[in-house]
Amino acid sequence: MISQTAVTALSEKLGRKNVLSEKEDLLTLGYDATPGLSALPDIAVYPTRLEELLFALQVARDEGLAVVPRGSGTGLSGGSVPHKGGMVLCLGRMNRILEIDEANLTATVEPGVITLDLFDAVMAKGLFYPPDPGSQKVSTLGGNVMENAGGLRGLKYGVTRDYVMALQCVLPDGSVIDTGGKNVKDVAGYAFKDLLVGSEGTLGVISQITVRLIPPPRSKKTLLAYFDTMPKAGEAVTRIIAARIIPSTLEIMDRTTMICVEEHAGIGLPLEMAALLLIEVDGHPAAVEEEATAVRTVLQQAGAAEIKLAADADEAASLAAARRTALSALARKSPTTILEDATVPRSKLADTFAEIERLAEKYRLVVGTFGHAGDGNLHPTVLCDERDRGEMERTHAFYEELYEKVLAWGGTVSGEHGIGLAKKAFLARQIGPAGIAVMRRIKNSFDPRGMLNPGKIIMEE
């Protein structure tokens, strides 16, 4: 519980419209995009500048409140769910693009800037910010950094981590550290910046971000390939990489996903097929031309039933957009959608498809699988109904058994969605007691009082 004095002080400092304390306002800040998780915070604040952020943290310290930082709430592991109540620290109103530095190829932003807004702003200057998480139209850079968000272009261009050059971070004790800079190389001291990326709001609150930009690719081509079995599609992925081609995008959808996307987007997908690969190659026009031809040959050899080349940029964009709707298309089909984030070394992709199929049958579940095949990063999605207890139990058994295999194959329980509340038990299995012990010590070293996003990522003792 927060005292009335504290609420008043926050309203005075931040302005009344930037402080929410009524239950009906707070309800919408109790969940993110993870199904089945919600909670009611005691208060929500929207600082608009660093000074206000520091003040809010000071109040939280004085009142002994848990603090849960929040961007747009698009997270898929419960990372911004205030399950212990306390203060939701909404960073969406710290949303200025502070600088685009064309000489150093960097952009500096506040954490609440929308991912796609940054992309558009730098593109207007002939520069390119590659990370493109599925939620890029609403997600914030702060959230992207805290979750180390991936996206469709990860295979060739890497993920958010690969673009973060500097962070300004407020520690739970109120000290502000600046880590990294605009230097292309920097080995001065421990890599805080790299530790903060992906720390899911448990070590500090990011108040400023500097990212690296690159020249955009001059050309790209988009191909679609349909397969009559999933293993053939998996084999095609393996062969593309074996041919030493790194596409910018190499996405997969199974039939269940295709059916939902088709209902949603109506782009004429052939629903008798078992799988679709969406492949984008980009770069110098001559390289793109050759790679597209090479990819087509590999796809034929791998037994693709049909291969289409997008006629123009519009068609390519509509295909990519259709892929981006996969999750929402699946979500429309059933009351509950449990989306997972299993990731395996690429060589285990075909085995993983087979295992998902086997387990879906074993547990009598409808599973739609889509994801970043080139990264080995799959999103098997169970279409279910949380009111059906038996089905939910089977869903959990499905994931238990799947993750056991994924871990045995050297995979990871999360490729890009994070651990949050949803996957703490799986993480403990993956990194073992020694790993959890180090995490706990690191957490304590940043946040000895356990104020920041408590109970997230690390299993409680």
Added chain:
Amino acid sequence: MISQTAVTALSEKLGRKNVLSEKEDLLTLGYDATPGLSALPDIAVYPTRLEELLFALQVARDEGLAVVPRGSGTGLSGGSVPHKGGMVLCLGRMNRILEIDEANLTATVEPGVITLDLFDAVMAKGLFYPPDPGSQKVSTLGGNVMENAGGLRGLKYGVTRDYVMALQCVLPDGSVIDTGGKNVKDVAGYAFKDLLVGSEGTLGVISQITVRLIPPPRSKKTLLAYFDTMPKAGEAVTRIIAARIIPSTLEIMDRTTMICVEEHAGIGLPLEMAALLLIEVDGHPAAVEEEATAVRTVLQQAGAAEIKLAADADEAASLAAARRTALSALARKSPTTILEDATVPRSKLADTFAEIERLAEKYRLVVGTFGHAGDGNLHPTVLCDERDRGEMERTHAFYEELYEKVLAWGGTVSGEHGIGLAKKAFLARQIGPAGIAVMRRIKNSFDPRGMLNPGKIIMEE
């Protein structure tokens, strides 16, 4: 001091040839490539497998010895100097390439593998490991990871950090953690792996490394440009990047360095010139052709006095090799060579050249400057004599004043050489008390007894 019992136990377990305890043997393990720093350890051990490494650490714990991990001792900041005595843990005999995985594009090695050996081994399979520190013929991967080594290809391809996918790490308490994997994306838990990279042997001992490989560029072209003033060369660098060209290599040498390299390598450098840029563009042949032409145009516009295109791969290789001799060529000229590692945002490059020139004059010093201009990473090198106390004082004053500017411009005190013993005071100035406090807490969380490489990186209280 180590007990005789412990020496005997180590000899029995590791074999006599893998344990050194005689002063004359230990002398050579008391320094690295940093001038002016040396010390005598109590014992040196060469484990050949993980079990022996764990045993050696156990003995060190029991005997209360400091442990200083060491690769080939090519470090340039004193990171492997055993200035508190204790045990030097030489990892050079754990030097097997364990696997090159062509399906997942990874290589897994022991820490003692020589950088160039890995490069050659993967190139034989048509793959590419880009990081190429100056010392790649002798340096080890373990050392590269611990120092986050850079190299000549950093501008386009990044540094060691960008290629480390997984580490096996032995913590000071003897627990072994595996962090990362062959997954292209992995957000499971805190990024230990990224924290360990560049931690200079102060948090754990790396016992196994998995790196990412990429397809090699199909073509490259090498250009040389001479300038009659340093500012013109700096301007050329700025203009190349402004033209949205990212060369794989963009190196600079000033006249002092050119003179020394010419004496050493005799490749016909025009010594009346003030600066040389060595530029390599690589990738698809058509892209390389266009970029080489565009670079040539930019160089002309920036006022290059002469531009040469390497006639063939051999000529290109000899130019790159000549650049790699810069440090040893300078080192032959004077009894002492103090090499620095100042790095600035690229836009401050020309200012930094001017400042180096001004300060060299002010302090009456001979300074040769070379480095990775495209990265803003310069190695101003004072040619001096450590027996001349006045000159050494002026050298230190030179660096003091230079780093003050570098930091004011948002630069860093180390781009690629690390902090070690040599730069602790500068680091404290760069990251401030809050930064140092966090470092100390992280160090304690990994190594509460301060056994591993004590007194390095962080200023003692």
